[in-house]
């Protein structure tokens with residue numbers, strides 16, 4: 058028998074729900090010794106949840122796990138997983154920035170008192186590992202002085218030092234440059250060469266095909282397929298990742314857009330100086346009554362684009378025009394007054410202040426103006442009245458308008474964020490993942506509101522990682538990849554397979570192609 062046929066980990070029938078969201082539905086997965094397994098799927102498919110269950114951070118609602126032939130018990134925890142030689146590199150690093158590499162790697166294992174006596178021994182072991190795997194940072198360097206790529210290597214060194222034989226890496230290349238990515242993938246091959254197993258969570262199919270022996274696809278919490286790399290190709294995998302049931306155009310009646318433009322973006326560039334821009338010369342137009350969708354795998358510049366449009370983030374080049382006026386250098390408040398509204402991706406970060414009441418949150422962005430304040434003094438009765446109306450109109454379920462926002466359910470928080478965004482007279486709405494984390498009813502409600510606003514003449518730009526949502530709502534869909542629009546589809550061309558391919562950077566046969574950048578896309582025909 059080949060070494061790679063021995064099973065390292067076996068998961069059977071894993072189920073996990075968070076509230077009403079079923080994150081995993083009877084998922085099976087085996088991982089062999091000495092293999093690199095790519096675990097792919099769209100955002101929210103359940104990849105992280107499945108692997109954090111294997112790592113003992115969440116307990117599954119049902120299912121069983123065996124690790125090197127032994128069933129895990131009910132007390133399975135990260136501590137036990139580490140003992141069983143499983144290591145996990147999370148999306149957010151867990152290093153202490155002002156400590157040295159040595160301290161970060163050794164401390165969780167040993168504590169200072171135990172470490173001192175055998176300091177030289179531990180050091181020598183680590184130096185050996187660094188040589189073996191080609192890590193070039195000094196062990197005395199403070200972690201904060203290292204590049205992101207090196208910090209990731211420190212995390213991997215820590216896992217290896219803890220004895221990990223199976224390494225789980227959750228979207229490790231999301232934070233890396235192409236060169237760093239190249240090095241990481243080489244490292245994974247070297248780890249496999251030493252007999253390690255690796256689970257690489259990614260939605261970049263080129264990475265999966267560069268190093269993986271086999272590929273597991275999850276979609277909406279279900280295991281779709283596990284295939285050997287040599288028996289597959291990126292096109293087939295992309296098809297498995299996206300929801301085929303939605304490949305026919307939905308028949309939601311949308312009003313025809315009007316001529317003119319409420320939002321125009323020309324050659325917009327967003328990002329740090331001297332780095333590859335997150336948004337790279339993007340152009341688009343949103344007309345009155347039009348709903349334009351932006352599809353893409355997370356991390357391809359959508360957040361930066363949305364935030365630059367509403368003014369949270371500065372642009373580095375190009376122009377933003379709101380209802381005919383150049384708004385490129387306008388403040389957030391000025392854009393708001395011009396009728397630009399934002400439904401943010403992360404309502405906890407940008408959408409609300411949890412400690413303030415529902416009423417205060419509802420008028421937050423307008424409370425410096427009449428009728429909510431007069432001569433610098435807040436007029437609480439007026440605020441309460443407006444809040445009561447919004448609560449009624451948007452069906453926000455709350456004990457009272459004075460209830461702190463953080464005590465409302467996610468669905469009701471989002472209704473409140475929506476109520477505020479749609480108050481006054483919006484002309485352009487930028488909705489970023491407007492239904493993420495909402496239950497069915499709240500999701501339907503938010504979508505219907507966006508369609509209703511468009512029907513009244515508002516221009517809507519929706520960013521969503523859910524193709525189903527975009528295909529339901531939009532007149533046109535633009536697909537964003539590595540900071541650019543790489544394709545555009547009109548409503549009669551909507552096809553989940555095609556959009557899925559574009560999302561992974563592949564231009565389908567016969568599709569529109571644009572070598573220079575974005576100029577062909579984003580403009581209505």
Ligand SMILES: Nc1ncnc2c1ncn2[C@@H]1O[C@H](COP(=O)(O)OP(=O)(O)O)[C@@H](O)[C@H]1O
Nearest residue numbers: 075078080098099100101102103104105106107
């Ligand atoms: N701690 C949590 N609380 C509530 N919902 C969660 C939590 N973790 C994940 N989810 C939900 O479970 C689903 C799967 O999420 P996740 O495993 O993070 O997907 P992926 O890693 O494939 O993007 C998503 O709908 C997500 O919103």
Ligand SMILES: [Mg+2]
Nearest residue numbers: 104105106227
């Ligand atoms: Mg994840």
